Amino acid sequence: MIQKIKLILTASIFGLTAGCATAEMAAKQTTPVAEKPKLYNETLNPRQKEYPNHLGFNDLHIQAIRHLPPDTHSVHDPKLQMIVHHHCKAYDDGTLLCLMFHNGMKDQDKPIGFEYIITTEQYNSLPEAEKRYWHYHKVEVPRAHATFPDMTAEEAAKVLPAINETYGKVVYFQKPDDKFPLGEPYVMIVQDMPEQE
């Protein structure tokens, strides 16, 4: 919000003298030079502290389709085709926790839930009744056309075998169409989605 207000202010002072084909308007600007943008709300976090002391949920970035509940049981449902971004933190116990964003993870994007990823070994220790909530990544990674957008193909190939031997449980607190989290949180049974192209 603060950034937006700032933006409107700077734009309205200088925009009026700004023509189309030049960037001349800049000549009248008096904003002091800064090295980096302020990442966090300047009033709520004046010293721009980060907890932990680096950005969390940036160890692994996965993109995959078949992670939104479709409106129809059809392979062509646009929701099934949409990429959901998983932004994951890797923990020392071998698990990953991923924040789930249905439209990227940029400044104003909000997560709608998370995927909890555990190793096959950890999965085997779960009670039988629990197992149906989890999907096996060896099967689902190719079905969901999962990609690692921040890695080259070679780098991704090294990580993939480890990811394949994990299971994931997707827990959402919000339906993608809702403005706020309405009703109960739910588990998204990925393996029951219609097959994709």
Place this chain on the structure above:
Amino acid sequence: MKQRIIKSLLLVCFCCPVSANELLGLPDLPVPADNPQTQAKIELGRLLFNDARLSGDGTISCASCHQPEKAFTDGLPVAEGINGQKGTRNAPTVVNSVFYQTFFHDGRAASLEEQALGPFLNPIEHGLKDKKNLAEIVKQDKKYLEKFAEIFGISKDQITAEHIAKAIASFERTVINGNSLFDQYFYGRKREVLSESAARGSRIFRRKGNCSNCHEMNWKNAFFSDNNFYNIGVGSKKLNPVLDDFLRKIRSGVDPEKVNLTAQQRAELGRFNVTKIIADIGKFKTPSLRNVALTAPFMHDGSIASLEEVIDYYDKGGDDNQFKDSAIFPLKLTDQEKKDLVAFLRSLTSSSYLKKQ
């Protein structure tokens, strides 16, 4: 951000040339509360947009550079204004520009209303002296006087440049086109309308190519821009030779405006010119890709001539500079994948333009 979102359907009755189907795949139309759409205002805006009298020598209108028959662009690498003067930037299309949150390649204007005044007063575009000068020209036309009275309820003396800008912005809010073959395929679920190659391209766009990280889409609509700014390396070659010197000076406290740069080099600073944040050097707004097949040449400086070359540019990981975004790296696309991506980009042409071709 007090914008009232008017549902697409409501819009249809306001701007009759655009049918509901034409809007397939587009986001909801943002209309500011203080400039509601009316048919008369839209018509007035259209006249003003096309009126060359509103320029220093009576030769330049908005439509000179945003030509309706060229999908509201000029087909030139950089725009040419009054007396044939060349600017430093490529004229983007006006089609669908209403869906941006900021305007110009560096986002220096916050609304269409504000944007519209820029070119009138730019010495190398319309080349008018000042806002009064602009209002005076309009006041000399009796028909305009009647329309301003009818639409804004104001007398001759009360007409200002801001009224002119409002009318033009209202007109621009009707220059919107969705309903491309891709929209019909993806949102209309008519799988047969898209070629196999374009359909494959649409998947590469979202997967291996990572294009949709910036050229965003969702399950309801696709503007193919996230309204964000990135340094993808375009223009690096022009800026790199002077960049280290520029950085040394501004880091030691020299006012960036006092550093000697050519107009061309300064234009390449992009978003930095607006924010003065060093990390914003060379960043430009993600452009929408709708109707991109009709708006060559490409990029803020018009430096890439064809869609095939755009794909090659991304495939090689862009031109290097120290501020290039980490999302731009070699993609190692196969020849077929490149062709598929181009086929996909060509499928983003609105059907109303396909008919005109």
